[in-house]
Amino acid sequence: MGASGRMGQMLVRLVDDSAETTLAAVVERAGHDWLGRDLGQAMGGAAHGLVVTDDVDGALAQSDVVIDFTTPAVSVALAHRAAAAGVAHVIGTTGFSDEDLAAIAQAGQTGRIVRAGNMSLGVNLLVKLTRQVAAALGTEYDIEIVEAHHRHKVDAPSGTALMLGEAAAAGRGVALDAVADRARDGITGARAQGAIGFHAIRGGDYIGEHDVIFAGEGERIVLRHVASDRALFARGAVRAAIWAQSAAPGEYSMLDVLGL
Numbered sequence: 357m358g359a360s361g362r363m364g365q366m367l368v369r370l371v372d373d374s375a376e377t378t379l380a381a382v383v384e385r386a387g388h389d390w391l392g393r394d395l396g397q398a399m400g401g402a403a404h405g406l407v408v409t410d411d412v413d414g415a416l417a418q419s420d421v422v423i424d425f426t427t428p429a430v431s432v433a434l435a436h437r438a439a440a441a442g443v444a445h446v447i448g449t450t451g452f453s454d455e456d457l458a459a460i461a462q463a464g465q466t467g468r469i470v471r472a473g474n475m476s477l478g479v480n481l482l483v484k485l486t487r488q489v490a491a492a493l494g495t496e497y498d499i500e501i502v503e504a505h506h507r508h509k510v511d512a513p514s515g516t517a518l519m520l521g522e523a524a525a526a527g528r529g530v531a532l533d534a535v536a537d538r539a540r541d542g543i544t545g546a547r548a549q550g551a552i553g554f555h556a557i558r559g560g561d562y563i564g565e566h567d568v569i570f571a572g573e574g575e576r577i578v579l580r581h582v583a584s585d586r587a588l589f590a591r592g593a594v595r596a597a598i599w600a601q602s603a604a605p606g607e608y609s610m611l612d613v614l615g616l
């Protein structure tokens with residue numbers, strides 16, 4: 357789903373190159389200029405043999421799993437269509453509202469869904485570490501999450517930053533919504549003890565960088581992940597797609613896939 361996108365094109369190459377996977381169909385939005393064209397030629401290379409389509413249900417009928425890095429509205433609708441078709445759904449999309457997440461959870465009652473704001477092993481390990489460090493340190497250590505992404509990214513904080521924030525809040529035994537501080541500007545007053553701050557840098561070609569800072573008196577601990585190749589996320593998504601084949605209905609995360 358979203359074959360022409362930054363992640364979509366990465367996934368096409370990876371699925372084609374893997375001995376464990378076969379690309380069954382490629383979908384783009386109605387009106388897209390790739391529709392009706394050979395996929396390989398649309399990507400600027402040799403003919404592939406698959407034609408890009410906007411027929412979602414036709415594509416699902418030919419597939420065991422759909423990998424989806426698109427937009428929240430597309431992913432929410434697809435979660436229900438994939439569940440109805442008995443097709444597993446790997447969701448990499450970020451920027452969901454609470455209502456979107458509830459709708460995806462509902463689809464996960466009958467469908468098999470793996471959803472993660474970051475599909476990399478390193479970030480999911482960082483999620484575990486963040487929870488541990490937050491649990492070990494008291495609220496005298498201020499938690500700030502700083503993320504940097506390319507200029508085209510449309511959502512903030514990033515899905516990864518929110519995963520890290522959720523982990524930090526869980527480590528402290530609080531709800532993220534109760535402590536998140538997502539926008540500081542002007543005379544904000546002093547920092548509230550226990551707040552978890554979020555900061556988003558957007559520019560150039562950053563692929564994705566995340567720091568979780570625990571700032572105390574006389575010391576700072578910084579947990580950092582730097583993605584230097586987008587293929588990292590695609591590899592995680594393909595791993596999730598294979599894992600989902602043997603999963604029972606439910607909504608899973610990459611922690612489940614990776615056994616973390």
Ligand SMILES: NC(=O)C1=CN([C@@H]2O[C@H](COP(=O)(O)OP(=O)(O)OC[C@H]3O[C@@H](n4cnc5c(N)ncnc54)[C@H](OP(=O)(O)O)[C@@H]3O)[C@@H](O)[C@H]2O)C=CC1
Pocket residue numbers: 357358359360361362363364383384385386388425426427430447448449450451472473474475476515589
């Ligand atoms: N979980 C993870 O590990 C990662 C998650 N992401 C997330 O994945 C999402 C996509 O990122 P990225 O690839 O950079 O974004 P892009 O904008 O490059 O790709 C999104 C693609 O989805 C297509 N699309 C839009 N609407 C539809 C539709 N109705 N049907 C089919 N395709 C559609 C877009 O087409 P068009 O442009 O023509 O509208 C575009 O090709 C973002 O939410 C991002 O945050 C990204 C990297 C890693």
Ligand SMILES: O=C(O)C1=N[C@H](C(=O)O)C[C@H](O)C1
Pocket residue numbers: 450473474505506509513514515516517563564565
């Ligand atoms: O939009 C991106 O590019 C990325 N999005 C994900 C996010 O929102 O965290 C994952 C990765 O950082 C790249």
